[in-house]
Amino acid sequence: MTTTIPTPQHTRAQKSQTEILLRFVGWEFWRNFRMLDATFFVLVLPAAMYLMFGVGMDQGELPAGYGNVSAYVMTSMAVYGAVIATTAMAGSAAVERNMGWGRQLNLTGLTEANYIVGKMLMALLMAISPIVIVYIVGAFTGAQFDSFGHWLSSAALCLVVAIPFSLYGLAFALLFRSETAVGAASGFLVIFAFFGNLFIPLGGVLLDIAKFTPLYGPAMLARWPQTEGMLIPMQEGVEVQFESIWLLFVNVGAWTAIFGAICLFASRRRTSR
Amino acid sequence: MQTSVSVPAIAIESVTKRFGDITAVDDVSLEIRPGEVLALLGPNGAGKTTLLDMVLGFADPNAGSIRAFGDTPKRAASNGHIGAVLQDGGLLDDLTVGETIKMIAACHYSHAPVADVMRRAGVSDFATRKVKKCSGGQKQRLRFALALLTDPQLLILDEPTAGLDATARREFWDTMHAEAQRGRTIVFATHYLREADDYADRVVLMLQGRVIADGSVDDMTAGLQRKLSAQWISATDPYDWAATVGLTPEQVDYDAKLQRIRIATPDTDRIAEQLLAAKVIRHLNIVQPGIEEAFFSLTESTGQEVTS
Numbered sequence: 220m221t222t223t224i225p226t227p228q229h230t231r232a233q234k235s236q237t238e239i240l241l242r243f244v245g246w247e248f249w250r251n252f253r254m255l256d257a258t259f260f261v262l263v264l265p266a267a268m269y270l271m272f273g274v275g276m277d278q279g280e281l282p283a284g285y286g287n288v289s290a291y292v293m294t295s296m297a298v299y300g301a302v303i304a305t306t307a308m309a310g311s312a313a314v315e316r317n318m319g320w321g322r323q324l325n326l327t328g329l330t331e332a333n334y335i336v337g338k339m340l341m342a343l344l345m346a347i348s349p350i351v352i353v354y355i356v357g358a359f360t361g362a363q364f365d366s367f368g369h370w371l372s373s374a375a376l377c378l379v380v381a382i383p384f385s386l387y388g389l390a391f392a393l394l395f396r397s398e399t400a401v402g403a404a405s406g407f408l409v410i411f412a413f414f415g416n417l418f419i420p421l422g423g424v425l426l427d428i429a430k431f432t433p434l435y436g437p438a439m440l441a442r443w444p445q446t447e448g449m450l451i452p453m454q455e456g457v458e459v460q461f462e463s464i465w466l467l468f469v470n471v472g473a474w475t476a477i478f479g480a481i482c483l484f485a486s487r488r489r490t491s492r
Numbered sequence: 493m494q495t496s497v498s499v500p501a502i503a504i505e506s507v508t509k510r511f512g513d514i515t516a517v518d519d520v521s522l523e524i525r526p527g528e529v530l531a532l533l534g535p536n537g538a539g540k541t542t543l544l545d546m547v548l549g550f551a552d553p554n555a556g557s558i559r560a561f562g563d564t565p566k567r568a569a570s571n572g573h574i575g576a577v578l579q580d581g582g583l584l585d586d587l588t589v590g591e592t593i594k595m596i597a598a599c600h601y602s603h604a605p606v607a608d609v610m611r612r613a614g615v616s617d618f619a620t621r622k623v624k625k626c627s628g629g630q631k632q633r634l635r636f637a638l639a640l641l642t643d644p645q646l647l648i649l650d651e652p653t654a655g656l657d658a659t660a661r662r663e664f665w666d667t668m669h670a671e672a673q674r675g676r677t678i679v680f681a682t683h684y685l686r687e688a689d690d691y692a693d694r695v696v697l698m699l700q701g702r703v704i705a706d707g708s709v710d711d712m713t714a715g716l717q718r719k720l721s722a723q724w725i726s727a728t729d730p731y732d733w734a735a736t737v738g739l740t741p742e743q744v745d746y747d748a749k750l751q752r753i754r755i756a757t758p759d760t761d762r763i764a765e766q767l768l769a770a771k772v773i774r775h776l777n778i779v780q781p782g783i784e785e786a787f788f789s790l791t792e793s794t795g796q797e798v799t800s
Contacts, residue, residue, distance in 0.1 A: 232602060233601045233602050234600075234601050234602065239598070239599055239600075239601070242598035242599065243595075243598065243599055245598070246591075246594075246595040246598055250584070250586060250587065253586070254586055315584065318581045318582070318583075319578055319579075319580075319581030319582035319583075320581075320582060320583070320584055322550060322578055322582055323578065323582045323583070323596065323638065324596075324599060325548075325549070325550060325569070325570075326548065326569045326570070326574070326575070326576055327570065327572075327596060327599035327600045328570050328571070328572075328599060328600050328601040329599040330570070398585075
């Protein structure tokens with residue numbers, strides 16, 4: 220039986236906080252990259268749907284605002300991918316912490332602040348990926364904006380409007396505390412995306428309902444540089460309508476507040492238990 | 493910085509922790525010396541986990557102070573002086589066992605060689621298995637490996653064998669025993685009294701947030717009556733016989749159907765001698781009071797005190 224005294228800490232090389240953070244992000248990246256079932260929805264599906272709706276339906280080259288219809292669909296799909304990413308990343312981060320992984324990490328050199336920074340970096344990376352992929356695919360398949368500035372501003376807006384959806388993912392995680400619930404949250408986004416005018420242009424009663432759903436504002440805002448609020452009509456010959464930017468702000472603001480309130484309610488309920 | 497011998501591993505001074513109206517830990521003071529193997533015993537809700545959470549820096553006390561190796565618990569934990577086997581959870585299903593260890597190692601300022609840790613915790617054989625597919629015992633070994641990563645001076649185990657089967661429990665404690673022999677300080681909470689009895693050299697008993705007993709297992713069982721049982725083979729009435737050797741009827745319990753007599757007395761040796769000399773019994777059996785009896789006698793007396 221050996222009775223060696225444990226090696227003292229100071230004899231080994233010490234990592235810096237930055238090195239710990241980078242290694243943590245590296246591991247997080249590897250984990251997410253490997254969970255292909257989840258990353259498929261974020262990375263592949265939006266690009267595939269863009270090819271179906273934006274290129275395959277041969278109105279792609281028709282002009283729409285400061286670009287063409289392909290570009291319009293491209294932005295829509297990039298928003299869709301980005302919101303799935305922020306929803307999933309925020310949700311799974313919260314579930315992990317609930318399950319005690321946060322405590323495990325608390326016993327390491329990774330500080331609470333750096334944990335949050337690391338997770339936000341990951342969420343950002345995951346949200347940017349579908350945007351970049353869809354835009355690259357778009358650029359090679361006929362999506363056109365009138366200027367390079369439109370490309371940049373649309374892409375940036377896709378990212379910005381996706382951020383509040385981290386609260387949406389978080390709300391599901393706090394309410395139901397399971398990875399399955401976070402998966403369901405991402406799943407519901409399909410319905411929101413349909414009503415948010417992301418897949419096919421809506422009209423009539425559906426459009427009236429759409430204005431109250433959480434993806435309507437973000438999608439319209441992301442397409443604003445191209446459309447300036449123009450609603451592409453269902454059939455030809457119908458008068459083109461324009462949406463007010465204020466209504467879009469109210470839509471985004473209200474849903475952000477609702478998601479935030481649910482998060483607060485859920486976390487209070489958890490601590491008072 | 494080397495921790496000198498005079499500094500206690502953990503110094504808990506008048507610590508109180510409340511959750512709303514509930515006082516989970518009530519004015520607890522405790523000093524844990526380096527090299528000690530201490531068992532924290534108590535029923536559910538006694539405040540064991542709350543106390544350990546504060547020692548690990550997960551929660552702050554409402555009153556009192558805790559120092560770990562002369563530092564705050566949070567700093568001691570993040571610097572790797574304290575390793576902990578946390579209660580269930582705390583693992584990611586999508587990682588393999590080996591990846592989990594490497595990922596946590598990546599987050600430490602410094603750590604022992606991963607292969608070395610895996611071997612000591614006994615996880616090398618299933619290092620490539622996904623956590624999701626591991627058995628309860630394997631997960632517990634993994635948690636143990638994570639706790640060993642920094643070669644911590646203090647190991648904290650919160651109910652480390654809860655939910656494990658008998659074999660897994662014994663294997664776990666064999667490994668733990670080896671670590672104790674390396675000179676590590678070990679603090680474990682358990683509700684398996686046997687584990688406290690077998691592995692701890694100091695037992696702290698908690699009840700309703702307070703420490704109600706603190707000492708070795710022998711200390712705690714010293715004042716308790718031993719029990720003696722045997723099959724009664726004599727025609728004489730056992731109670732009459734007991735009276736002739738100075739036993740009160742309360743000390744004697746006789747089951748006429750099974751012909752079994754039970755005698756509780758601090759002096760089992762003298763009674764046994766007389767029983768055998770009188771040839772009134774056979775199959776004599778003397779039971780040492782275990783920590784179980786100490787536990788119940790202590791919790792009972794305190795319970796009465798509280799309700800009266």
